[in-house]
Amino acid sequence: MEVEKTNLILAADNSASIKHLDQADTLKNLIHEIENNDRLQERFNISRLSFGRDFQLNDSLNFNDTQTDINKVLSKTKELFRNNKSAILLLTDGNQTLGRDFRYFKSSSNQRVIPVVLGDTTTYSDIEISQLNVNRYTFLDNQFPVEVIINYKGEEPVSSRFEIRSGESVIYKKDINLDPLNTSQIIETTLPASSLGVLTYDAEVLPLDSEKNKENNRRKFAVEVIDERTRVLLLTDISHPDLGSIKKSVESNRQRQLDIKFPADDFVLQDYQLVILYQPTTVFNEVFEELKLENINSFIITGTKTDWRFLNSNQDLFKKDFTTQTQEIQAVKNPDFTNFQFDDIGFNDFPPLRDLFGEIEAKGLNPVLNQKIENVETAQPLLAITESDGTKTGVLFGEGIWQWRAQAWRDSDSFESFDDFLGKIIQNLASQQKRERLSLDYESFYYGNEQIQFRARFFDENYTFDPRASLTMSIENSDTDNSFEAGFVLKDNSYVLNLENLPEGKYDFIFREENTGFTKTGSFTNIASDVELQFSSANLEKLQFLAKNNQEEIYYGDNYEHLISRLLEDENFTPVQKSHEKSVPLVNWYYLLFLLVALLAAEWFFRKYRGLI
Numbered sequence: 001m002e003v004e005k006t007n008l009i010l011a012a013d014n015s016a017s018i019k020h021l022d023q024a025d026t027l028k029n030l031i032h033e034i035e036n037n038d039r040l041q042e043r044f045n046i047s048r049l050s051f052g053r054d055f056q057l058n059d060s061l062n063f064n065d066t067q068t069d070i071n072k073v074l075s076k077t078k079e080l081f082r083n084n085k086s087a088i089l090l091l092t093d094g095n096q097t098l099g100r101d102f103r104y105f106k107s108s109s110n111q112r113v114i115p116v117v118l119g120d121t122t123t124y125s126d127i128e129i130s131q132l133n134v135n136r137y138t139f140l141d142n143q144f145p146v147e148v149i150i151n152y153k154g155e156e157p158v159s160s161r162f163e164i165r166s167g168e169s170v171i172y173k174k175d176i177n178l179d180p181l182n183t184s185q186i187i188e189t190t191l192p193a194s195s196l197g198v199l200t201y202d203a204e205v206l207p208l209d210s211e212k213n214k215e216n217n218r219r220k221f222a223v224e225v226i227d228e229r230t231r232v233l234l235l236t237d238i239s240h241p242d243l244g245s246i247k248k249s250v251e252s253n254r255q256r257q258l259d260i261k262f263p264a265d266d267f268v269l270q271d272y273q274l275v276i277l278y279q280p281t282t283v284f285n286e287v288f289e290e291l292k293l294e295n296i297n298s299f300i301i302t303g304t305k306t307d308w309r310f311l312n313s314n315q316d317l318f319k320k321d322f323t324t325q326t327q328e329i330q331a332v333k334n335p336d337f338t339n340f341q342f343d344d345i346g347f348n349d350f351p352p353l354r355d356l357f358g359e360i361e362a363k364g365l366n367p368v369l370n371q372k373i374e375n376v377e378t379a380q381p382l383l384a385i386t387e388s389d390g391t392k393t394g395v396l397f398g399e400g401i402w403q404w405r406a407q408a409w410r411d412s413d414s415f416e417s418f419d420d421f422l423g424k425i426i427q428n429l430a431s432q433q434k435r436e437r438l439s440l441d442y443e444s445f446y447y448g449n450e451q452i453q454f455r456a457r458f459f460d461e462n463y464t465f466d467p468r469a470s471l472t473m474s475i476e477n478s479d480t481d482n483s484f485e486a487g488f489v490l491k492d493n494s495y496v497l498n499l500e501n502l503p504e505g506k507y508d509f510i511f512r513e514e515n516t517g518f519t520k521t522g523s524f525t526n527i528a529s530d531v532e533l534q535f536s537s538a539n540l541e542k543l544q545f546l547a548k549n550n551q552e553e554i555y556y557g558d559n560y561e562h563l564i565s566r567l568l569e570d571e572n573f574t575p576v577q578k579s580h581e582k583s584v585p586l587v588n589w590y591y592l593l594f595l596l597v598a599l600l601a602a603e604w605f606f607r608k609y610r611g612l613i
Helices: 016-020 024-035 038-043 070-080 241-250 282-294 308-313 401-412 416-430 540-549 560-569 590-610
Strands: 002-004 006-013 044-051 086-092 111-117 126-134 137-139 143-153 158-166 169-178 184-192 197-205 218-226 230-236 256-261 274-278 298-302 318-333 353-362 366-373 376-388 391-397 438-441 445-447 452-458 471-477 483-487 489-491 494-499 505-513 519-527 576-578
Touching: 006 024, 006 070, 016 024, 024 044, 024 086, 024 560, 038 044, 038 560, 044 070, 070 086, 086 540, 111 540, 111 560, 126 197, 126 218, 143 158, 143 169, 143 197, 143 218, 158 184, 169 184, 197 519, 218 445, 218 519, 230 241, 230 416, 241 256, 241 274, 241 401, 241 416, 274 282, 274 416, 282 308, 298 308, 298 416, 308 318, 318 376, 353 376, 353 391, 376 416, 391 416, 401 416, 438 505, 438 519, 452 471, 452 505, 471 494, 483 494
Parallel strands: 006 044, 006 086, 086 111, 137 218, 230 256, 230 274, 274 298, 298 391, 445 519
Antiparallel strands: 002 576, 126 143, 143 184, 158 169, 158 197, 197 218, 318 353, 318 366, 366 376, 376 391, 438 452, 452 494, 471 483, 471 505, 489 494, 505 519
16 A cells, blocks of 8 residues: 655745845745644645746745746746646745746646735835836947836825936936826937947936835946947848848847848948848859858858759858758757857747758758757757858758747747847857957846856867866956956856856956966946845735636735645545555466476376376
8 A cells, every 4th residue: 555645845935025025034934834734744745946037946045036937937846746746835925027927827737836925915105117128239429219117006196207317417307297097107218328338327216205115216227339330231032021030130139230132233242241141042153252252251041942053062061962842840959059158949839940851961060950850859950150261151941930030929929039049140140250269258237137147168279179178267346346266167068157146336357268378358247136126015916816827716924824724624635545456477476386387297197106197
C-alpha cells in the first residue's frame, strides 16, 4: 500500500513591493504557519519557491527583486508539476511589472491555483506617472519626443503640475486637472538634444497633500544622443509583403533609414552602410560585382522567386542543391551563437518561412537561427552571418518574415521584440568595425530595474574562440569614486558578467584579458527606476479576476486560519491510498520451477521402476 499526497506549493512573492507595502513579516509568518502545521504535513507534500523577475526553487526571501512576473511563475509551476495533483498558493500583492497579464492564466485540471492577497486592499487618492515613453536614441541638434501618461484615482477633483527637469533646471512644465470622470491625461512634448552622450532627466507630477505613496509621482529617463545615421538600401525585383515589414522594422529605430529600389534604378552603393538583396536574380549581376569590388556589407534574403543558379555562381559563401519544389522552414535559436546578445522571442512558435527545397552547403557561415523542417531540428542555417576580409555578409534562407513581425504583435501587442531582434542583425551587418581579438557587448545606460549584463569574447591569433581567457573588469563610480573588480564567467562560448544592485550613477570601466594584457575602456550610466515602489496597495481586482477565472476563491495573508481550514477540509486534497499488484510469470520463479521439474522427474522414475510405464 502507498499513500499519495497532493503537492502544496507555496509560491512566495520576493519582489521589493512586498517590503514596500510592509508585508514581509506577514508573508514569512504565513509560510511558517503552513510549513509547521502537523495536519497539513500529513495531508500534503509541501514545497516552496520564490519569484520576482524569475522564479527560484528555494526558500530564501530577501524582497530585493526589482521586477515581478507573476504569469511566468504560474506557467513554470504548471509545467513543473504537470503530472501531479497540486495546490498552488500564490502568495503575492498582485502588482506585476513584467510579462503577460496573469489574470488570464488557466490552471490544468489536476491543479488548483489559490490566490492569497498580501497588503492593504484599500484604494487611496493617488496621482501617478503610469507610463513614460521615450526613444532610446536621438540625433544631435534634433528634438526628441516624450510622451507621459498621468492617471488619477480618487473621489474629488484635483489640480497639480507636471515638470521635467535636467539637473536643477525645469525645462518643461504643464498644469493638469483631473477628477473622478476625467482620470487620465496624456502629455506630449519634445526636448532638444544639444550635446552628445547619455542625457538624463527627472519627470515629476507634484504630489497631492493627501497622497500616501509619492514614489509613483517621479520617473527618471534617459536618451543617448548620437551624430550619425545608418543608411540601408534594399534592392528587389519583385513586390512582396516582406518589403514593407522590413522597412518599418528597420526604421523603428530613428537612427536608421532604409530605401527600397529596383536594380535598374539610379543609386550609389557607396552611400549605404548595408545593402539588402531581396530574392536576387540575374538582374542583380552588376550589383554583385560592385559589392565585391567596393567591399560593401550585404544581407541576402532568398525565397521562392530566387534564381538559385545565379546566386550559386555569384558568391562563394554557400551553395544550394535546389529543386523547383517549395518547402516550409521553421526557426530554432542556435545556442552556440555568441557574436552579440539577443533574446529568444518565440522563434519556435513563429510561422514557417518558404524557400525552394534543397540542402545548403555553407562555408564559414555562423548560424544565428537553424532550420526546423517538419518538426525535425537540423544543422542547416536559416539565418546566418559571416565576415571575410573586413566585409560582412548575412543571409536569410526564406521569405515570409512579415509573418514573424505580425506574430510578435499577436503575442505581445507590440512589434518591439521583433524589431529589436532584426535591429541587432542590421546593426551588426552595417557596422564598419573590424574584427578584434577582444570584444565587449553592453548598453550605454541601464535602468535600475534592468539586469546589467556584459558579454565578451576573446579569440586567439587564428581568431578561434579561446575558452582559457581570464577576463576581469575594474569599475568605478565617477560620482563617488567607489570602485570594485569583477570577473567574467564562461557561458555558451562567451564570457558573461552580471551586475546587480548598483547605486545610481555614471560608471567608468577598464576591461582586460589578464594573460595577454589586451584592454578596453568604456562607461555606462545606471539610472534609478524603482517600479516596485510605485504601488500603494495590493491589486485586489486582478487577483479576484484570476481566482474567478480558475473557479477559486480568494484568501488574505493576515487571515491564514481561513486558508488552512480550507486546505484541511477540501476533499479534493484528501490523500489517496494505492495498492500495487505485481504479476510475475511462473517461469521467473526459478526455485518453484526447479522443484516442479524435480517432482515430475521423480514420479517418472518411480513409475518406470514399478513397471507402470
